[in-house]
Amino acid sequence: MNDFFIASDKCYPIYLGEHEYSIQQIKMKDFAEWIAVAEPIKQHLKTIDNDYMRLLVDLHDDCMGLIALVSDIPIDIVHRYVFEDISQIGAILGCIIDVNGAYFKEQECLSKNNENFGRIKASKKENNTWFDSFQCLVQAGHSHESIMNMNYGTFYKYIEAVEKQNTQQFMTNISAMRIAYHADAKGYQSFKNNMDRCL
Structure with missing residues (x-):
């Protein structure tokens, strides 16, 4: 996402079936909840080369938490798509990672903390x-x-x-x-x- 998308705090529209939802950028006030689910995902992405389907399988609960934090998709609909068309949820996860790329793609800190x-x-x-x-x-x-x-x-x-x-x-x-x-x-x-x- 470009600097103006980030600076204007835009949301990214996505579609599930006939319904439009949006993916938001994480706010600093929600960062404590975010890092709890996003950090394991960020670390795991390094080992699976952005395979979002595998990420869903390996870190299912963290992925569901991530989707709940930055999208307006009702969680029961997310769970339904996990069983009906999991590739849609993988695409949503990829979109969340792109929209919040400042976190997922930032350079590694020198500290391991x-x-x-x-x-x-x-x-x-x-x-x-x-x-x-x-x-x-x-x-x-x-x-x-x-x-x-x-x-x-x-x-x-x-x-x-x-x-x-x-x-x-x-x-x-x-x-x-x-x-x-x-x-x-x-x-x-x-x-x-x-x-x-x-x-």
């Missing part, structure tokens, strides 16, 4: 929590309520953007310090005047 998904990058000595990631976005102007109502893809992309912006600012500061250190008074004043014109 599953609690670190989505958190800001940290050195091995630091013990970052989810609140560190939230604070990163709060400092960028987001409220707690807006963060909890973000879908995970938007949350993840904003964290990446803030980290990128912080890195660029750090590099700009280093460059300015280097110029100031090596410049004579006239050269530094010229640099400062050029910077002031950019503001």
Whole structure:
């Protein structure tokens, strides 16, 4: 899914029989329930090469939980299709994984600790929590309520953007310090005047 699909929190329409349903992106406020069923699926997908039928068989309960969390398909209809046409449920599962690709396709964290998904990058000595990631976005102007109502893809992309912006600012500061250190008074004043014109 593209950035605008993620940023606008769009739903993806699907059809079962004559009825239209939708697949949503997972919200941060529901992430605790999500990770309980999605993380085993994410890990299992690495070993079965996106075989959604096998995934349904191997992790049936997790798959049903995943479908219940991000779709408006009544669970009794899902169970009926498991017996009548399981390939439809496999297709729905594939759609859920695509719509929530920010979670399922994100790069592996260096840490083996599953609690670190989505958190800001940290050195091995630091013990970052989810609140560190939230604070990163709060400092960028987001409220707690807006963060909890973000879908995970938007949350993840904003964290990446803030980290990128912080890195660029750090590099700009280093460059300015280097110029100031090596410049004579006239050269530094010229640099400062050029910077002031950019503001």
